[in-house]
Amino acid sequence: xxxxxxxxxxxxxxxxxxxxxxxxxxxxxxxxxxxxxxxxxxxxxxxxxxxxxxxxxxxxxxxxxxxxxxxxxxxxxxxxxxxxxxxxxxxxxxxxxxxxxxxxxxxxxxxxxxxxxxxxxxxxxxxxxxxxxxxxx
Numbered sequence: 798x799x800x801x802x803x804x805x806x807x808x809x810x811x812x813x814x815x816x817x818x819x820x821x822x823x824x825x826x827x828x829x830x831x832x833x834x835x836x837x838x839x840x841x842x843x844x845x846x847x848x849x850x851x852x853x854x855x856x857x858x859x860x861x862x863x864x865x866x867x868x869x870x871x872x873x874x875x876x877x878x879x880x881x882x883x884x885x886x887x888x889x890x891x892x893x894x895x896x897x898x899x900x901x902x903x904x905x906x907x908x909x910x911x912x913x914x915x916x917x918x919x920x921x922x923x924x925x926x927x928x929x930x931x932x933x934x
Contacts, residue, residue: 799823799844802924805933812851813931819844834910835902841917842868842899845892845924849875852931856881866899868892872923881930888923891916 799820806813822840831837849871853862856879863874869892875881894916898908 798827802928802933803844803848812847812854816844816847816851819847833907834913835898835906835908838895838898838908838913839902842866842895845895845920846871848924848927852881852927853878856930866896868896868920879930881927883923883926888920891919892923895920 800807800817800823803813803817803820806817808814809817819840823837823844826837826840845868846866849868850862852875853871854860856875858878863870865871869885869889872883872885872888872892876883876885894912898913898916901908
């Protein structure tokens with residue numbers, strides 16, 4: 798599912814190409830029987846972070862982006878510096894959950910998989926908006 802959304806960036810050597818690689822990893826994980834969803838969260842967060850940074854690189858005047866890993870901050874940066882507009886308040890909590898969850902993966906903490914999945918359902922709507930903004934059909 799995710800690799801299809803990012804198909805346009807398959808093996809492209811830029812940030813969007815890296816987002817596609819994480820999309821492939823997510824799809825592979827979706828077809829496994831791994832109980833702990835934290836690795837899924839890590840790849841999902843990376844996919845979003847890299848795609849946000851890709852958009853900031855190609856859609857802003859100077860092609861720059863901050864070094865943050867916080868997805869809600871990257872969304873704010875995108876809204877402030879590009880023509881992208883959305884109701885950011887509906888996504889902030891879900892983006893924060895995904896950011897924290899990915900940080901917890903790095904430290905081998907168990908996460909609330911149900912809460913994470915609910916956040917993904919919300920952020921998938923934002924992802925579709927971002928892909929449309931990029932011009933992906």
